[in-house]
Amino acid sequence: MNRNRIEYFVRFLLIAASALSILLTLAWHFFPREITIFDVLLSMQNQTNEQPSFWQRLFSHDRFSFRRGSRVRQVVGVTNVAVGRSGGMMDVDQLSLRETALAQLILLDRFGTTEREAWTAVKNTASHGSFRVFEERRFQAELLRLRYQEDKDRAVTLPELKKTSLYLVGHGLRDFEEKGNAGIVCLLSGDAEKARGYLEEAYHSWPANGRVKGNIFLALMITYAIDGHNPTVFGMLDKVKSKFPEWMFVETYIPDIQDFEEIYPSVYMLTVIRGRMRQLVMDYAAARACYNRALHEDMDIATKLKIHEWLNETDLARLR
Amino acid sequence: MRRHRNEIDLSALVDIISNVAGMMILLACVAILVRQQDTTDLVAMTAAKPISFPFPYIPDKRSLTLCLKGERLYQLPEKEALEEISRKTEKGETVQWIDLVKNGVEARVELTPTFTGFRFQYRILPEGGVDLRNKKLLVTTLESILEEYPAEKFFYSFHTWPDSFEEFREIREFLHEKGIEVGWELHPDLPGDAPQGTRYDVIYSVGEYDEKLTTIKAQ
Numbered sequence: 001m002n003r004n005r006i007e008y009f010v011r012f013l014l015i016a017a018s019a020l021s022i023l024l025t026l027a028w029h030f031f032p033r034e035i036t037i038f039d040v041l042l043s044m045q046n047q048t049n050e051q052p053s054f055w056q057r058l059f060s061h062d063r064f065s066f067r068r069g070s071r072v073r074q075v076v077g078v079t080n081v082a083v084g085r086s087g088g089m090m091d092v093d094q095l096s097l098r099e100t101a102l103a104q105l106i107l108l109d110r111f112g113t114t115e116r117e118a119w120t121a122v123k124n125t126a127s128h129g130s131f132r133v134f135e136e137r138r139f140q141a142e143l144l145r146l147r148y149q150e151d152k153d154r155a156v157t158l159p160e161l162k163k164t165s166l167y168l169v170g171h172g173l174r175d176f177e178e179k180g181n182a183g184i185v186c187l188l189s190g191d192a193e194k195a196r197g198y199l200e201e202a203y204h205s206w207p208a209n210g211r212v213k214g215n216i217f218l219a220l221m222i223t224y225a226i227d228g229h230n231p232t233v234f235g236m237l238d239k240v241k242s243k244f245p246e247w248m249f250v251e252t253y254i255p256d257i258q259d260f261e262e263i264y265p266s267v268y269m270l271t272v273i274r275g276r277m278r279q280l281v282m283d284y285a286a287a288r289a290c291y292n293r294a295l296h297e298d299m300d301i302a303t304k305l306k307i308h309e310w311l312n313e314t315d316l317a318r319l320r
Numbered sequence: 321m322r323r324h325r326n327e328i329d330l331s332a333l334v335d336i337i338s339n340v341a342g343m344m345i346l347l348a349c350v351a352i353l354v355r356q357q358d359t360t361d362l363v364a365m366t367a368a369k370p371i372s373f374p375f376p377y378i379p380d381k382r383s384l385t386l387c388l389k390g391e392r393l394y395q396l397p398e399k400e401a402l403e404e405i406s407r408k409t410e411k412g413e414t415v416q417w418i419d420l421v422k423n424g425v426e427a428r429v430e431l432t433p434t435f436t437g438f439r440f441q442y443r444i445l446p447e448g449g450v451d452l453r454n455k456k457l458l459v460t461t462l463e464s465i466l467e468e469y470p471a472e473k474f475f476y477s478f479h480t481w482p483d484s485f486e487e488f489r490e491i492r493e494f495l496h497e498k499g500i501e502v503g504w505e506l507h508p509d510l511p512g513d514a515p516q517g518t519r520y521d522v523i524y525s526v527g528e529y530d531e532k533l534t535t536i537k538a539q
Contacts, residue, residue, distance in 0.1 A: 010336060011336075014339035014340065014343060015339065017343055018339065018342055021343065021347060021349075022346060025349055095414045095431075095435065096412050096413060096414045099406075099409040099415055102436075102527065103409070103438070104406060106398075107399065107403070107406070109382060110382050110384075110399075110474075124410055125409060125410045125412065126410065127412050177436065206529070208529040209531045211533075212529060246378070251378075
């Protein structure tokens with residue numbers, strides 16, 4: 001009898017606990033819960049103002065997957081060399097025209113202003129003087145640069161951009177930006193010798209170290225590589241970390257070096273530069289591939305030795 | 321003795337075992353469900369999705385800067401400031417800087433010392449912006465921003481204060497889902513906190529050359 005009582009008590013206890021668990025499980029659906037923006041989004045997608053369903057809420061936590069954006073790519077300098085001139089004396093009227101152009105460029109680039117609207121604003125600016133043609137051509141060069149960045153018919157844009165850039169750099173009102181832009185446009189057009197002159201001037205007159213001056217440094221190094229000044233290139237590569245602050249963001253400039261390799265297919269030093277930049281970010285396999293591709297029989301001994309030295313470095317690094 | 325031993329009913333043991341097994345299954349279900357809806361800070365922190373791309377990188381897109389402070393989302397009046405500058409300069413005036421207040425943001429936009437671009441400086445005011453607790457309004461606002469600044473052309477850079485960081489995680493996930501690359505900068509929550517010793521909360525430039533300025537990155 002006593003044993004039966006214990007048995008019934010245990011049974012009651014277990015059944016009661018089971019029933020309570022079932023109740024709690026069902027009640028979870030009605031528990032108060034902080035509504036997230038995903039819940040709102042789900043409810044909006046369902047075209048209803050009701051709360052999201054049990055299953056939507058249950059599975060909403062793992063709905064999200066990160067999709068990488070488009071391939072990171074930009075043209076050396078052309079993207080980064082911004083608009084403007086040095087801080088020298090500027091006529092007040094010229095300054096108001098410059099400001100209109102700068103504001104319109106940003107509005108066009110970021111806020112959907114059309115080229116036509118931007119041009120109208122620049123043309124309507126009530127400032128007149130000998131600077132007017134220069135400032136308008138300068139604005140035109142910036143528009144061409146934007147088109148070039150967006151890959152809009154580069155075969156047409158580049159010659160036009162070169163013509164405008166050479167006009168600007170030959171004008172008395174030119175400054176470091178005009179020199180830098182002209183240098184890069186010449187480099188892209190296959191005129192490395194002219195490019196080097198402009199880039200040298202731009203580099204030495206640039207008002208501040210940093211990202212854009214670093215791009216000029218890289219472009220300058222490329223011109224030396226094209227001209228076959230290999231010892232200068234090796235010297236510049238030794239200083240690249242201090243002179244080119246964004247050396248570690250290889251995705252941004254390696255495609256540009258590859259573009260130059262296409263423009264100047266016989267210049268193996270461009271591949272060496274690409275390999276060295278890869279090595280600096282510890283991408284040893286890519287660096288080795290570049291060095292091996294660059295090695296040629298007709299290379300001078302010093303260059304061969306340097307490339308073999310770096311190949312050995314990548315070997316050792318891989319073994320570590 | 322033998323008869324006494326035979327009085328034990330083994331079916332009760334079977335009942336007990338099946339009940340215990342059933343209980344364990346139900347308790348496991350409850351534990352899983354309760355764990356999912358637990359919103360305590362500790363669980364939220366440990367269960368938060370890890371950052372998928374912790375390394376900063378430079379997208380080739382334009383950046384759009386947004387702020388999250390005091391549990392509010394702020395859009396910065398960059399466009400309005402540029403339009404104001406353009407309106408003035410079109411009349412032949414020169415503008416050293418302009419001040420304006422819009423949607424709870426005090427803005428000063430000034431010409432850079434090299435005359436090559438503009439420096440944008442913003443102070444976030446407690447009033448204005450979108451309340452992050454109003455999820456419906458937040459989603460509507462984000463969707464209108466997405467419409468105006470699409471993923472193909474823009475990545476979003478958030479200046480975030482600690483009081484809004486948890487919401488930022490949600491917003492970031494939401495934007496990732498929409499294909500937007502996101503960068504962020506966490507500001508320390510100190511009295512009078514402002515970059516570069518100024519009164520402004522956020523400063524960035526377009527077309528300014530200064531060694532201290534770095535590129536806006538996504539993460």
